[in-house]
Every structure is written in structure tokens, then in C-alpha cells.
Amino acid sequence: MSSQQSTATGPVLTGTPVVPGVAYAAVMWPGARPEIPSAAADLPEAEREGQAERFAVAASTVADRLRERAAATTGPAAEVLTTTAALATDKAWLAATDKLIRSGTPAANAVAAATEQFAQMFLTIGGLMAERVTDLRDVRDRVIAELTGTPEPGVPAPSEPTILLADDLAPADTAGLDPAMILGIGTRLGGPTSHTAIIARQLGIACIVGLAEAGTVDAGTPVLIDGTAGTVTVAPDPDEALARVQAYRREADEIARWRGPGRTADGRAVEILANVQDGPGARTAAQRPVEGVGLFRTELAFLDRADEPSVQEQAAQYREVIEAFAGQHVVIRTLDAGSDKPLKFIDHGEEENPALGVRGNRIADGDPGLLERQLDAIAMAAASVDPQPWVMAPMVSTAAEAREFAAKCRARGLTPGVMVEVPAVALCAEAVLAEVDFVSIGTNDLTQYAMAADRMRSELAALTDPWQPAVLRLIAMTAAAGSAAGKPVGVCGEAAADPLLACVLVGLGVTSLSCAAGAAAAVGARLSGASAEQCRRAAEAAVATADPAAARESALAALR
Ligand code: PEP
Ligand code: MG
Numbered sequence: 001m002s003s004q005q006s007t008a009t010g011p012v013l014t015g016t017p018v019v020p021g022v023a024y025a026a027v028m029w030p031g032a033r034p035e036i037p038s039a040a041a042d043l044p045e046a047e048r049e050g051q052a053e054r055f056a057v058a059a060s061t062v063a064d065r066l067r068e069r070a071a072a073t074t075g076p077a078a079e080v081l082t083t084t085a086a087l088a089t090d091k092a093w094l095a096a097t098d099k100l101i102r103s104g105t106p107a108a109n110a111v112a113a114a115t116e117q118f119a120q121m122f123l124t125i126g127g128l129m130a131e132r133v134t135d136l137r138d139v140r141d142r143v144i145a146e147l148t149g150t151p152e153p154g155v156p157a158p159s160e161p162t163i164l165l166a167d168d169l170a171p172a173d174t175a176g177l178d179p180a181m182i183l184g185i186g187t188r189l190g191g192p193t194s195h196t197a198i199i200a201r202q203l204g205i206a207c208i209v210g211l212a213e214a215g216t217v218d219a220g221t222p223v224l225i226d227g228t229a230g231t232v233t234v235a236p237d238p239d240e241a242l243a244r245v246q247a248y249r250r251e252a253d254e255i256a257r258w259r260g261p262g263r264t265a266d267g268r269a270v271e272i273l274a275n276v277q278d279g280p281g282a283r284t285a286a287q288r289p290v291e292g293v294g295l296f297r298t299e300l301a302f303l304d305r306a307d308e309p310s311v312q313e314q315a316a317q318y319r320e321v322i323e324a325f326a327g328q329h330v331v332i333r334t335l336d337a338g339s340d341k342p343l344k345f346i347d348h349g350e351e352e353n354p355a356l357g358v359r360g361n362r363i364a365d366g367d368p369g370l371l372e373r374q375l376d377a378i379a380m381a382a383a384s385v386d387p388q389p390w391v392m393a394p395m396v397s398t399a400a401e402a403r404e405f406a407a408k409c410r411a412r413g414l415t416p417g418v419m420v421e422v423p424a425v426a427l428c429a430e431a432v433l434a435e436v437d438f439v440s441i442g443t444n445d446l447t448q449y450a451m452a453a454d455r456m457r458s459e460l461a462a463l464t465d466p467w468q469p470a471v472l473r474l475i476a477m478t479a480a481a482g483s484a485a486g487k488p489v490g491v492c493g494e495a496a497a498d499p500l501l502a503c504v505l506v507g508l509g510v511t512s513l514s515c516a517a518g519a520a521a522a523v524g525a526r527l528s529g530a531s532a533e534q535c536r537r538a539a540e541a542a543v544a545t546a547d548p549a550a551a552r553e554s555a556l557a558a559l560r
């Protein structure tokens with residue numbers, strides 16, 4: 001939960017850290033968004049055609065502008081700008097607005113009303129669709145500004161380096177930021193998986209979301225933002241603030257120099273691995289200082305397939321990943337379809353609660369052939385490969401499910417493991433570990449299910465924080481069971497990408513860390529500066545706290 005603590009230098013605001021980085025500069029707030037018209041006067045018949053035309057031109061001007069900006073950038077920023085541009089040309093939205101205008105609603109009011117209809121629909125669907133509401137409202141604001149002749153809303157280009165605070169940022173605003181001038185971002189709303197967070201990560205801008213007290217800081221106030229700790233110190237002592245920035249830069253240099261392998265300062269080996277989703281992604285990841293793949297999300301390789309890929313096609317896809325990491329450790333996860341990752345070739349049916357429904361390994365109950373064919377494909381891809389890839393099942397809840405999965409793997413000469421994403425598995429880790437050769441903790445889902453908080457809902461970011469002590473305790477139980485059984489316990493959720501949390505995870509007994517390859521060096525460098533005993537003490541301190549901010553604080557103190 002976001003909070004405010006006082007220090008000698010000024011209040012320290014806390015939120016959810018999403019992109020590391022330390023910066024000191026004055027605060028800037030984005031310009032005002034256009035007024036959303038509410039009362040819709042009746043538009044005279046004679047003006048309707050003209051306003052409908054003006055609306056169509058405004059929407060296409062906004063779409064063109066967003067596409068131009070997409071063309072000038074790459075990666076997630078370009079994708080976000082392209083998808084936002086697509087919203088401005090969405091046929092259903094254009095038609096709904098046009099219809100309102102033609103029935104007598106002035107254009108700007110019609111844009112606002114049609115957008116709200118769609119926003120409510122997206123919110124009712126929930127999940128990824130709900131996340132698009134910010135984009136849709138951003139398109140609405142841009143089109144209304146175009147119609148009313150007011151400046152395009154967004155972040156003005158600052159004349160000197162600054163720290164941007166905002167209620168929320170439209171993805172199109174974040175995508176256009178210049179990292180040389182915007183040194184940090186703090187938003188009152190938004191979660192760790194929001195578009196703002198994803199783009200800030202791409203641009204390398206320190207970023208904190210869920211900064212509830214952001215509104216208490218006026219434009220022009222100097223602040224120190226720490227994207228690792230999730231803090232914004234208001235009006236800090238300038239010398240101390242500059243010293244913190246320099247210390248951070250030294251750390252960044254160490255990260256740039258880190259080449260692996262993963263080790264604590266006193267030499268305990270901890271594999272640092274990459275999460276990948278297909279062959280091209282694996283080849284890019286292999287250029288980073290990682291020791292293999294800790295999570296190959298196979299379902300993401302087949303998201304666009306209308307029909308089930310054949311065993312041969314699947315084997316070719318798996319082989320690409322194995323070959324990108326030739327001679328290294330690769331963990332392949334069987335299809336984790338359903339909920340936020342529906343696959344077209346699997347009939348998911350209507351579910352009231354998809355996250356708690358027939359997803360992941362549970363699909364095998366109704367359609368065992370799907371899993372059998374995937375395991376055949378993995379075995380085919382693994383033929384004469386050294387070392388052999390490991391295979392793990394997502395969304396396992398019981399030891400019996402683990403046993404059944406393991407038997408199918410062993411029958412094909414594959415090494416079986418399961419993911420620990422359901423709290424029940426952490427609680428019964430000993431029994432589950434008796435059935436398989438390894439486990440890998442999926443902290444994204446483990447946190448979602450332990451905290452009963454949808455990982456896609458940004459307003460629940462404080463609950464879906466893997467630093468929640470309840471989550472740390474479930475990890476501790478799993479790691480203890482792994483160490484008693486002498487079997488590896490990895491972490492492959494987003495938690496493994498947080499360098500400070502990575503030290504805590506190692507202190508809890510985790511034996512490998514798998515994350516986005518771009519985050520690996522920061523994790524490895526941080527771990528190389530902490531002894532196994534320091535990590536153990538940090539873990540003990542974090543687990544003993546009652547909230548995520550206290551857990552971070554106590555871990556930091558133990559590692560200092
Ligand atoms: C997880 O749940 O932490 C995980 C790694 O799986 P996914 O994010 O693909 O659900
Ligand atoms: Mg998961």
C-alpha cells in the first residue's frame with residue numbers, strides 16, 4: 001500500500017517500483033487534458049453532416065499522427081503507438097460516434113459518449129480489454145482536442161531534465177518521452193504490468209506506479225526518485241541526493257560489466273536464466289549473460305494458430321529454442337492456455353472465473369491427447385540433445401496431478417517438474433516434490449492466487465506485489481521442501497527480475513532465477529555483491545515483516 005513517511009529532508013512517498021534507477025530533478029506535471037463535454041445540446045439538422053465529416057477527419061488525423069510516431073520508434077513503444085492508432089480507426093467506435101452525431105449529438109459530446117460506451121464494455125470484459133480503457137480515453141482526448149482546436153494533450157517537452165509525476169499516463173504519452181530529459185516517472189495509478197511500466201522499462205526511465213500521494217508534490221519541487229526502492233523523497237538534502245545518484249551510476253556500470261555466471265559474493269552458484277517465448281526471442285536472449293532458459297512459454301509461440309500445430313511443427317519450434325541455447329539448460333513449459341492467454345485451437349468454453357477455471361495443466365483432463373502430443377514433440381526436439389531439456393507443467397494444484405504429469409514425461413525419457421503457482425502446491429511442496437525432479441515458482445500467479453487479486457487489475461498493484469510477506473512465506477516453504485528433498489527450486493515469475501528481491505529469494509533457498517533476459521545482468525550483478533549469509537539474513541528479515549514496503553526496507557538494511 002502506498003504511504004507517506006517523514007524524514008528530516010521532507011516527506012518520502014512510497015509506491016510500487018517498476019523500473020530501477022535513481023534521479024534527482026524538479027517535478028513536472030503533464031498539461032491539462034481537454035474538458036470532456038457532458039451536456040449534449042441538440043445539434044441542428046443542417047450541421048450534422050458537417051460535424052460527422054469533421055469528426056472523421058479528426059479521428060484519422062489523430063491516427064496518422066500516432067502512426068508517424070510509431071514509425072519513429074521501435075519495440076513495445078512502437079507496438080503501443082500502433083495499437084492506440086488502431087483504436088482511432090476502429091470501425092465500431094467510428095460508427096457509434098457517427099450515429100450519435102447524425103442523431104443530433106454535437107461531435108465532441110458524441111466522441112465522449114461513444115468512448116464511454118466502449119470503455120464500460122471493455123471494463124465488463126475485464127483482463128487485457130480493461131487495460132485498453134486508458135488507451136481508448138487517450139484517443140478520445142486527442143480527437144476532442146483536434147475537434148475543439150485545443151493543443152494535443154500530453155507531456156510537453158521540458159527545457160531541462162525533469163521528473164514527471166502524473167495521475168496516469170496514456171501509453172502514447174509515455175512512448176514519446178525522451179529519456180535524456182525525463183529522468184523519472186511516478187504515477188498515482190497504474191500497475192507493474194501497465195503500458196506505462198512496459199515502455200518506461202524499454203526507455204530505461206526510473207519508474208514508480210501506485211504512488212498514491214503524488215498529488216501532494218507541486219510542479220517545480222526538487223525530488224529524488226528511487227525506482228528500485230519505490231520511493232520519492234520530496235525536497236531532499238541536495239548533496240545527499242547527488243551522492244545517491246552517483247552511487248547508482250557506479251552500480252549501473254557494474255551491471256554493464258557483469259558477464260555471469262550467477263554467484264553470490266562468496267561463490268554459491270545460482271543459475272541466472274532467461275524467460276523466452278519463441279525461437280527469435282531465444283536467439284536475442286542468448287546474447288545476454290544468461291546460463292540458459294528457465295521458462296519457455298510455449299503457448300505464446302502458438303497464440304495466432306487457429307488449429308493445433310502438428311507434432312513436427314511443434315518440435316521445430318522447440319528445437320529452435322534449444323539450439324539458441326546449445327549446451328545450456330532449457331526448461332520447456334507445456335501449454336499454459338486459458339484465462340489471460342486463450343488459444344484459438346483450444347475450446348475454452350464459457351467460464352465465470354477463467355483464472356480459476358480449466359487452464360494450464362487442467363486442460364489435459366478433458367483433452368489428454370493435446371498434452372501427449374506436446375510431450376511427443378518435446379521428446380522429438382530433445383532427441384540427441386545434451387544437456388536434455390527439462391519439462392514442467394503450469395497450474396498444477398495437487399501431488400496427484402504432478403504424479404500423472406511426471407509419469408507421462410518419464411515415459412518419454414523427459415525430466416519432469418511442475419510450476420508452483422497455486423498456494424496449495426507451496427503448502428504441500430514436500431508431497432509434490434516427491435513426484436517430480438524440480439519445481440519452478442511462478443510468482444506472478446502465486447501472488448495473484450495467494451492475495452486473491454487479479455494480476456491484470458492495475459488498481460490492485462499493491463496486492464499483486466511479490467514482496468507481500470504472505471507470498472514470501474509460501475516461497476520459503478517451497479524452497480525449504482526443495483532443499484530437504486535435494487531438488488532444485490527455481491523462480492521464473494517477474495519477482496526474479498527484481499535484483500533486491502532476487503537476493504531475498506536466494507536467501508530463502510531458491511537455486512535458480514529466470515526472468516526477462518534484459519533484467520538478468522542487474523540481478524546477477526546485485527547477487528555478486530551479497531554473500532549467501534547476507535541473503536539469508538535479508539530473507540529472514542523480509543519474511544518477518546507485515547507489508548511489502550517494510551519487507552523491501554528490511555531486506556535493503558540487511559544487505560547494506
Ligand atoms: C507466473 O505465473 O509467475 C509465470 C511465470 O507464468 P505466467 O506469467 O506465464 O502465467
Ligand atoms: Mg503463471
